[in-house]
Amino acid sequence: MTCREAIDVLADYVEGTMPADLAAELERHLAGCDPCRAYLATYRATRALVSAAADVEMPDEMKTRLRRFLAAQLRTS
Amino acid sequence: MTRYSARVYRLAYGITRSAADAEEVVQDVFLQIVNKGAGFEGRAALSSWIYRITTNVSLNKRRGKHRELETSLDELLPTYLPDGHRAGERAFLVADWSGTPESELLSGESRRILEAAIDRLPEHYRAVLVLKDVEELSSDEVAEIVGDSVAAVKTRLHRARMALREQLTRRLGAGA
Numbered sequence: 483m484t485c486r487e488a489i490d491v492l493a494d495y496v497e498g499t500m501p502a503d504l505a506a507e508l509e510r511h512l513a514g515c516d517p518c519r520a521y522l523a524t525y526r527a528t529r530a531l532v533s534a535a536a537d538v539e540m541p542d543e544m545k546t547r548l549r550r551f552l553a554a555q556l557r558t559s
Numbered sequence: 560m561t562r563y564s565a566r567v568y569r570l571a572y573g574i575t576r577s578a579a580d581a582e583e584v585v586q587d588v589f590l591q592i593v594n595k596g597a598g599f600e601g602r603a604a605l606s607s608w609i610y611r612i613t614t615n616v617s618l619n620k621r622r623g624k625h626r627e628l629e630t631s632l633d634e635l636l637p638t639y640l641p642d643g644h645r646a647g648e649r650a651f652l653v654a655d656w657s658g659t660p661e662s663e664l665l666s667g668e669s670r671r672i673l674e675a676a677i678d679r680l681p682e683h684y685r686a687v688l689v690l691k692d693v694e695e696l697s698s699d700e701v702a703e704i705v706g707d708s709v710a711a712v713k714t715r716l717h718r719a720r721m722a723l724r725e726q727l728t729r730r731l732g733a734g735a
Binding site for chain 2: 484485486487489492493494516517518519520521523524525526527528529530531532533534535536537538539540541544545547548551552555556
């Protein structure tokens with residue numbers, strides 16, 4: 483397995499949807515490849531960061547405006 | 560309302576990257592829910608429909624806006640030598656900032672770099688990224704919501720993550 487082939491399949495690997503034989507082949511490559519190990523570690527970290535950063539909450543004043551908006555819509559419908 | 564408004568806002572903000580646009584999307588989506596009434600066969604169908612309509616309304620809201628911010632992903636994807644090894648200086652190739660505490664990466668300059676990198680993703684990539692990595696839907700569910708194939712969803716997700724990883728590593732790698 484080359485670095486190109488390893489990086490191509492990282493998404494399936496981190497999500498645990500990769501067939502066991504391919505995962506074993508990838509892990510053999512990772513064991514001997516510092517750049518791909520670093521790539522995998524930072525790929526995983528990126529995924530975790532995006533998940534945390536994009537977990538935004540609707541501001542309270544927006545919730546209030548939404549309730550008022552829907553109440554007004556229901557009254558007129 | 561509370562059950563769905565949180566996820567509608569999260570997805571709308573994730574795609575539009577604007578609180579004002581996301582608020583308009585939320586109002587539009589809830590108006591459609593009210594008008595649609597009880598025409599759903601169970602909560603799963605309603606949930607899937609809400610994700611679909613939120614994605615569509617958000618993408619429409621983005622149409623024609625901020626295109627100048629969006630960058631070509633190709634220049635942010637890994638490049639390779641003819642033998643399949645990655646091209647580039649070894650110090651950059653082995654740069655690993657993943658040991659930095661998440662709280663540190665989610666604050667200050669690191670947070671600004673991350674937010675800017677997300678801003679620069681094309682909106683169709685952001686939609687898949689939020690549905691998959693924030694809403695934690697399966698690739699099959701995301702494909703149904705965005706109206707694309709599972710293979711296309713997986714490709715888009717992988718490219719989006721690689722582009723974000725590259726931008727973070729360019730800015731954080733040397734100092735990590």
